[in-house]
Amino acid sequence: MKIDRSNPPQSSGKVKFTLPKFERFELKNGMNVLFMQKNHLPVVKINLQVNCGSSFDPIGKSGLAFLTAHLIGEGAGEYNSLQLDEEIESLGTLFDPSTDNDIVNLSMLALSDKLERSFELLALIYQSPQLNDDDFNREKNKLLAKIVQNLNEPSFVASSNFDKIVLKNTFYENSVLGKTKDVETFSNSDVINFHKKYFVPSNSLMIVVGNVTKNNLEEMLNKYFTTFATSIIEPPKPIIAEKQNSKFYFIHQENAAQSEIRIGHLSNKRTEPDYFAKNIANSVLGGQFSSRLNLNLREAKGFTYGIHSAFIYYKNVGYFEISTSVNGKDTAESISEINKELAGLKLEITDNEIDFVKSYFIKRFPATFETNSQIVNSLSNLVKFSLPENYFDNYIQNISNCSKAEIEKSIIEHFRTDELIYLIVGDREVVIPQLKQITNLEIIELDVEGNLV
Amino acid sequence: MNEILNIKYEKHILDNGLEVVLYQDKTLPIVSVNLWYKAGSANEVEGKTGFAHLFEHMMFQGSKNVPKEKHFKFIEEAGGTLNGSTSLDRTNYYETLPSNLLELALWLESDRMGFLLESLTQEKLDNQKDVVMNERRQRYDNQPYGLSWEIIFSNLFPKNHPYHWPTIGWMKDIEKFELTDVIDFFKKYYSPNNASLVVAGDFEYSDALLLVKKYFDEIPKGKPFTQISVPTEKLAENKKIIHKDNVQLSKIYFAWETAKLFDQDDATLDILSDILSGSKNGRLFKSLVFEKEIAQDVASFQYSASLTGMFIIIATAKPGVDLSELKVEIEAVLDEIMANGITEKEFNRSINTVKSSFIYSLQNLNSLANQINHYNTSLGEPNSLILDLERFEKLNVNSINEVAKKYLKNPYVELHIVPKGVINEN
Numbered sequence: 001m002k003i004d005r006s007n008p009p010q011s012s013g014k015v016k017f018t019l020p021k022f023e024r025f026e027l028k029n030g031m032n033v034l035f036m037q038k039n040h041l042p043v044v045k046i047n048l049q050v051n052c053g054s055s056f057d058p059i060g061k062s063g064l065a066f067l068t069a070h071l072i073g074e075g076a077g078e079y080n081s082l083q084l085d086e087e088i089e090s091l092g093t094l095f096d097p098s099t100d101n102d103i104v105n106l107s108m109l110a111l112s113d114k115l116e117r118s119f120e121l122l123a124l125i126y127q128s129p130q131l132n133d134d135d136f137n138r139e140k141n142k143l144l145a146k147i148v149q150n151l152n153e154p155s156f157v158a159s160s161n162f163d164k165i166v167l168k169n170t171f172y173e174n175s176v177l178g179k180t181k182d183v184e185t186f187s188n189s190d191v192i193n194f195h196k197k198y199f200v201p202s203n204s205l206m207i208v209v210g211n212v213t214k215n216n217l218e219e220m221l222n223k224y225f226t227t228f229a230t231s232i233i234e235p236p237k238p239i240i241a242e243k244q245n246s247k248f249y250f251i252h253q254e255n256a257a258q259s260e261i262r263i264g265h266l267s268n269k270r271t272e273p274d275y276f277a278k279n280i281a282n283s284v285l286g287g288q289f290s291s292r293l294n295l296n297l298r299e300a301k302g303f304t305y306g307i308h309s310a311f312i313y314y315k316n317v318g319y320f321e322i323s324t325s326v327n328g329k330d331t332a333e334s335i336s337e338i339n340k341e342l343a344g345l346k347l348e349i350t351d352n353e354i355d356f357v358k359s360y361f362i363k364r365f366p367a368t369f370e371t372n373s374q375i376v377n378s379l380s381n382l383v384k385f386s387l388p389e390n391y392f393d394n395y396i397q398n399i400s401n402c403s404k405a406e407i408e409k410s411i412i413e414h415f416r417t418d419e420l421i422y423l424i425v426g427d428r429e430v431v432i433p434q435l436k437q438i439t440n441l442e443i444i445e446l447d448v449e450g451n452l453v
Numbered sequence: 454m455n456e457i458l459n460i461k462y463e464k465h466i467l468d469n470g471l472e473v474v475l476y477q478d479k480t481l482p483i484v485s486v487n488l489w490y491k492a493g494s495a496n497e498v499e500g501k502t503g504f505a506h507l508f509e510h511m512m513f514q515g516s517k518n519v520p521k522e523k524h525f526k527f528i529e530e531a532g533g534t535l536n537g538s539t540s541l542d543r544t545n546y547y548e549t550l551p552s553n554l555l556e557l558a559l560w561l562e563s564d565r566m567g568f569l570l571e572s573l574t575q576e577k578l579d580n581q582k583d584v585v586m587n588e589r590r591q592r593y594d595n596q597p598y599g600l601s602w603e604i605i606f607s608n609l610f611p612k613n614h615p616y617h618w619p620t621i622g623w624m625k626d627i628e629k630f631e632l633t634d635v636i637d638f639f640k641k642y643y644s645p646n647n648a649s650l651v652v653a654g655d656f657e658y659s660d661a662l663l664l665v666k667k668y669f670d671e672i673p674k675g676k677p678f679t680q681i682s683v684p685t686e687k688l689a690e691n692k693k694i695i696h697k698d699n700v701q702l703s704k705i706y707f708a709w710e711t712a713k714l715f716d717q718d719d720a721t722l723d724i725l726s727d728i729l730s731g732s733k734n735g736r737l738f739k740s741l742v743f744e745k746e747i748a749q750d751v752a753s754f755q756y757s758a759s760l761t762g763m764f765i766i767i768a769t770a771k772p773g774v775d776l777s778e779l780k781v782e783i784e785a786v787l788d789e790i791m792a793n794g795i796t797e798k799e800f801n802r803s804i805n806t807v808k809s810s811f812i813y814s815l816q817n818l819n820s821l822a823n824q825i826n827h828y829n830t831s832l833g834e835p836n837s838l839i840l841d842l843e844r845f846e847k848l849n850v851n852s853i854n855e856v857a858k859k860y861l862k863n864p865y866v867e868l869h870i871v872p873k874g875v876i877n878e879n
Contacts, residue, residue: 005518009556015482040480085733090802092809145749148701152597257594290526302583305591325591363532367483371816
């Protein structure tokens with residue numbers, strides 16, 4: 001007998017999900033620890049986060065946080081660069097130092113029976129890096145080449161320049177990798193001083209999730225993280241991000257196969273109470289596959305492989321960004337459609353759309369606690385944005401409680417068509433004549449590094 | 454430690470030939486549905502390249518009972534994530550969603566397996582052709598070094614080899630596809646007896662089997678089709694290609710045809726690649742990047758598929774360094790390994806890395822379900838993590854130079870990607 005397929009099956013009852021709890025404790029040297037025990041696999045994820053991302057780069061020394069984070073892994077304690085790498089790799093531990101605008105993150109993924117030795121090595125990297133001149137020179141040269149290499153990556157050129165324009169005159173305007181002319185002036189003592197100043201317990205946070213008990217963890221950490229160094233750290237100068245009127249920017253890439261498009265403006269911080277409302281509104285516009293922007297520009301028009309919008313948050317600032325790459329000949333029409341969708345969002349948002357987005361966020365919640373790495377990232381955000389301790393307990397309620405009126409208010413406040421910055425990276429001959437058809441604004445041309453042409 | 458790699462499962466084969474693997478894991482209230490069709494770009498023919506991938510896009514355009522746009526919407530509304538991908542040998546579709554909505558995923562997958570053509574339109578095809586052409590532009594044509602992969606494939610394998618063309622396809626072929634292509638491909642390859650379904654996560658075995666049968670049992674078996682033929686002709690002599698691109702730094706690539714997927718040599722070549730470039734102590738990394746500082750980065754890997762595999766080495770020249778200089782050093786490193794082998798220490802380090810990577814691979818249900826399907830499809834045994842790991846554990850230090858000698862002395866493809874405007878490149 002044929003089954004009736006005409007209607008989608010409904011859910012088979014409620015799912016049971018118990019929110020895992022995290023704990024906090026402090027090491028003898030004053031370092032804070034966030035911890036969650038997860039026993040289903042013999043794996044532990046570690047983030048040792050130091051509050052000194054690229055926004056702490058001294059003036060004229062952009063890229064210093066990045067290079068420091070990278071160099072401390074090039075030899076520590078009794079081990080030179082190659083020996084240290086050998087020690088870590090022979091454990092099967094994965095070590096990955098990274099830098100963003102706000103923090104330097106020394107991350108490890110380790111098997112639980114190799115955890116103690118992994119912590120011992122991590123402590124050496126954090127407390128006793130060798131910071132030799134040879135390693136410094138080699139890695140500095142690599143960084144300089146990497147900066148050059150990125151100049152032909154259209155998506156990087158678009159995103160980094162968009163950041164720079166929207167966040168101009170703030171400590172977030174520089175790319176994490178830094179500028180060539182700044183990096184060229186670095187000496188090894190810059191790195192040594194940067195490490196000494198910022199890599200201290202009071203400026204660091206340890207996040208550990210996985211198969212280890214609290215007692216064992218506390219014991220291991222106190223055994224290896226033993227420096228009591230302190231230093232006086234001034235936060236980066238307060239941010240003075242400025243609202244701007246709409247502007248069009250263009251960056252030429254010869255024979256570009258597509259146009260990279262970024263559109264957006266400055267917004268408010270992650271900590272504002274209307275976070276949930278604006279997030280729901282953004283999901284209707286462009287936060288998911290089934291959002292208005294993607295259904296229009298991809299699924300109806302075929303202009304692009306995908307389009308996305310998001311509120312992006314750094315610790316002290318937030319901004320709104322729509323990003324896509326489209327076939328060159330469709331550049332202007334794509335921008336017009338994006339403008340149309342923004343105008344449409346201001347006109348109307350339906351109950352169905354709101355329910356759809358809420359359902360997505362609420363039902364997806366348990367799956368965001370699947371891997372130790374996901375949990376570590378969530379805890380990291382909790383601290384980075386000073387979110388309340390019960391943030392996860394109230395998450396579902398905060399989503400479901402958002403009223404249509406609150407969402408509509410957030411749309412008026414946070415999608416500001418008169419402040420939109422447009423940046424297009426593409427082929428001049430193809431794109432500029434099109435842009436002139438859709439805007440009377442001056443088209444400001446920049447080079448790939450963001451300088452006026 | 455290996456016991457946790459022992460995957461317990463139930464396997465059933467439905468009357469229509471669909472293979473069903475159920476793997477229970479109640480850690481979280483989620484479930485992953487993972488469906489492989491044994492058709493990929495290797496099943497295409499010259500002039501119709503990229504079709505398996507375009508067809509994958511059509512599978513998200515709705516089916517008889519699922520209107521356009523609704524496939525994604527149903528899963529997203531359920532709080533799920535979903536996607537699909539096409540490779541040389543297969544196309545897969547997968548979604549992870551709350552466990553109480555397993556039936557929704559099975560309804561969606563079965564509707565497009567059984568009843569896709571009922572909702573097919575020219576408009577949908579034209580739209581997805583545009584999307585895929587933009588995908589090709591975004592991921593390959595507008596990326597620095599983005600064409601390297603297709604240049605290597607089309608030079609390493611002869612014109613009549615199923616791996617001669619890229620999975621995304623040639624642009625001129627994508628433009629030409631018609632509705633009849635979709636209908637023919639669907640009828641030939643998208644049948645239950647050419648597919649393998651894995652359901653993993655929080656469910657009871659008997660419930661899950663009942664649901665799978667409810668939705669898939671009535672889909673009729675497909676007709677048998679002739680398997681692809683592979684020419685025996687191998688690359689006869691070294692080939693060198695110079696390609697100018699919008700890049701700042703030059704790159705050199707070497708590619709040798711090697712062993713196919715799950716072959717013993719396939720594992721040995723994985724270890725060789727780790728010894729060469731898996732870490733700072735990798736021989737190539739240490740020589741080119743660390744000591745001589747002539748390369749910005751270096752990578753090597755064994756890329757294997759059902760019919761054959763290849764070993765690839767890639768190095769990026771530092772500004773001002775000629776690629777011929779990199780070539781000399783790369784050859785010196787390879788010659789040294791072939792002549793004198795590697796050390797116990799290097800060998801043990803690599804084996805440890807592989808072992809831990811097997812444990813790490815258990816962390817995400819969606820990727821584990823896909824791996825189980827990979828084993829079921831390629832080896833006929835879903836529980837093959839241990840068997841797979843044993844391919845590495847049975848090696849010894851001499852295996853590595855032997856495998857290097859066996860393959861890396863053969864003719865190879867050498868590709869240079871250089872900045873536009875560079876004149877004296879040789």
